[in-house]
Structure formats: structure tokens, C-alpha cells
Amino acid sequence: MRSSNPVFSRRGFSRDNGHASFNAAPQAGAATAGTNPFAQGTAANPYATNPYAQGTQPGAPAPARTDAMTIDDVVTRTAMTLGLVVVAAAIAWWTMPVDEGNLGTAYGVAIGAALIGFVLSLVNSFKRRPSPPLILLYAAFEGVFLGIVSNIVSVYVAPGAAMQAVLGTMAVFAGVLIAYRTGLIRVTRRFYGFVMAAAIGFMLLMMVNLLFAVFGGGDGLGFRSGTLGIIFGIVAIVIGACILALNFKQVEDGIAYGAPREEAWLAAFGLTVTLVWIYIEMLRLVAILSGDD
Template structure:
């Protein structure tokens, strides 16, 4: 998996094929299950007529009762994921807007806090709503400040409102999200082992390139966008957007597998967190492309 939120999860990962079947003992012998009526009456037993009538009435009530839903069984549903993802996105936007208008210079603190909280949440076996919300707030502070920096580069001295660039990036992010969801739901793009290996290799290569670029920029070897300047920067940005879109498709597949396997409902927080991580990355890459296209080096 490309997204560590899902790849490190025991519930969203690929099912383990260890050859053991449900109800089987470690030695391979299936556990014998009592046949209906055997435990209550036994072979040759003569249960009372009243007990038999009560048992028949209980069975009738069970058959007449409505089927249990995923909400009744406290299992993960798509609605759970949608609601929690929407709530986290709303919180992210509100915090980013407040930071934009009040203390945009705090974005480095938000970046560091978001990185730490992101790693903590990604490697937790059980989701912590409080930590996930804290991560969302930190990312909101980071995005609120860094968006101004990118928008100022894109707009320059043209007098165009800074918010126009940010709105373009938001619309492009949502459009890419919608396209990835359509491709996944339509079956035009399938998550296969080959697809997973390709994405993993591409992600490692992109990460290595980004780290080298950061080191060269911070040490003053290159100026501006570093290795991501000009046409090369645009090409690299488009590749990054493609990788983020592919990562979204992987996220959708992980969530689908979690719902089908009936994982506990609490993991909707993990699913929402994973989607937020990918969407933040996608938004930043699109915003960077706009800044390079409109602001030059």
C-alpha cells in the first residue's frame, strides 16, 4: 500500500491467507458444532412439550424480526466514512481560513506538528479521534499559511486576489478526487498487485527526488524551486498529482475492503484520516503547479 495509514492497518490491509478456515483448530481439525436441537434435547431425549413450544415461538420471532444492519452490529459503513471525512474537511477549511486571516506566519509550527501527529496516527493500531482531530487542526494551520506564500508567488504584482489561486487549487483537488472515485467505482482502474507495485516504486522515486531537492534548496546549492523550477517542475508536479490520484484509488479500495470484511465502526476515523492525508498532499501539489506556472521561478 502507498498510504501508510492503510498499509499499516490490520483491518484495511489484504486478508491473510494462512489456510486456516473459520472454526478450525490450530491442528487443522474443524471444531465440531452441535446440530440444531442436539444440545437442548440430546439424542433420544424427551424434552417437555412446553419447552418445545417456547423454542418454536422463539425461532418464529427470530425469523420475523428485521435483518440486523451494519449500524446495529457496529460495523464500518460508507456513511460513517463520508460523515467523518466531511467533518474533518470542514474543520480543516475553518482552521486554514482563520490562520490565513490572523496568524499565517505560524505555518511552520503547523507543518511540524502535523508531521508528528500524522506519523503517530498512521502507526497506531486503534484510531484516536482526539489525535486525528489534532492532526487536522495542525494541517489547517499549515495550509492556511503556506497557501498565502504560494498564492503570493503566483499572483506577484498583478493585483489579483490571492484567494483566486487558492480557489483554483481547491476546485482542481475536488475534481481530481471525483475523477479518481469515478475511475474506481466504474472499474476502469483496478487495484491489482501490479498496480500496487508500480505505485510503490513510483512513490519511492518521488520521495527520493523530493528529499534531494529539499537538501539542495536548504543548503543554497540551487535557488527558488530548486530542481522543480520551470518546465521540469511542472512535469514533476503533474507526476505527483497522478501519484496522489492513484493513491486515492488505493485508499478507496482499502475502505471498500474494510466495509466488506465488517471491521468495527471506529475505524471510520482511520479511513477519514487516510483520505485527509492524501487530499492535503494533492492540494499542495496542485497549488505548487499553479505557483510555478503563474509566478515563474
């Protein structure tokens, strides 16, 4: 199963028929084709070669890795990326005035930071190897964007909105993690297909809404304000929570099947992207609900 997050889908963080793809020896009697793109090559699956298994003969089991990714690696890298997001957001909050005289400048800086962060996210997603400096740069620019936008919302729309959005994001993260670990959420092929379809459909709809807003003014089709805005905000958060479950699954598979330690940066990047998504939608939802009071 491929992750909905492109940073995972290219790296072998995949499971088909229940078999993960890093150094995973096929079970006895199990089909080798289509189950493990990083397993050793066989006649049935000539494309199944493991780029991380050095010096082995085709068909031989992969040797145990001495530099395999661990949960501590993932936690440490994720703490670094999220910590940088928070630090950059705090610096932007306190150093970028959002009063009437500087509001346009603040918006400009926020949009610029968002665009740079988006470009960096694409670069990180399609690089052959994880690049810690580029991942940290993404976190820094994303933090600048979040800090300015959060400050604007807190000043002009809903005081305390940023803290509410942070608490909401933490609650979603904790809830999904508990549900995943206890088996309430099972990441199956059907679950993956549903999440992918929902995410793609949501993004296409938001792009159409943005085009109407750009060329027609206002809020476009009204999907981001009022009652419709509340509904679509909740839908976006639910989709983000489902993607978070997919991320947990990919990290679990990577650890269980011997992903190289450098892939912990990739896992941290994927989790950061998803949490930023959830936070932005939480902030938007708080702003809409406060405006309706």
C-alpha cells in the same frame, strides 16, 4: 495487498488473491494461508486470528458484527476531518498577516504547524487504535499550515491560486472516484506495486532535492521550479491520485468485510492525508505556472 498508506496497512485493510481481511470467511477450496490475516486460525495458517471476532473457536466463521463500519461512518468522519482542515485554514488565512512586516512570522508559524502535523500523522499511523482527538488535531494543524501557505501564494505569486488548487483537488477526487467505481481503475497487486515504487522513488528524489536546497541554496536540483517543476508537479498529482484509488479500495474492503466502526476514523485520516498531498501539489503547480506567465 497492503495499502501504501501506513494507517491502512496495519489494520487488516488488505487483500491478497482477491480476499479482504475483516471477518472474511475463505471461499470453498480456497487456500487459507496468506489470504486473510484476520480470519480464524487454522493449522495451515496459525497466525490468522481475528482480533475483532470475540468468543469464537479457532476455525469457526466470525460472527456478524453489530458495530461494523459503514459508508455513512466513513463519509461522516471524513467530512469532519476535512471540514476542520478548511475551518483552520480559513482562520489562519484571516488572522495571520502575510505583509512584508509579518512574512517571516507567518512562515515560522506555517513551518511549525507543518512539523506538528507531520508528527501527529506519524503518531496516528502507528497507534494500535484510532484516536479521534489526535486525528482532529492533525487536521487542525494541517489546516493552519495550508491556510498560511495558500495566503502567501495568493498574495505574492498567483492571485486566486488557492481556489484553483481546491477546484483541481476536487476534480482529481471526483475523477478517481468515477474511474474506480466504473472499473476504469482496477487496484491489483501490480497496480499497488507500481504506485508504491513510484511514491517511494518520488519521495527519495524530493528529499535529495531538499538537501541540495538547504546546503546549496536556491531550489536545489531544480525539481520544484521551471519546466522540471511542472513535470514533477504533474507526476506528484498523478501519484496522489493513484494513492487515492488505493484508499478507496481499502475503504471498500473494510466496509464489505466488517471492519469495526472505529476504523472509519482511520479511513477518514488516510483520505485526508492523501487529499492534503494533492492540494499542496496543485497549489505548487499553479504557482509555477503563474510564475512562468
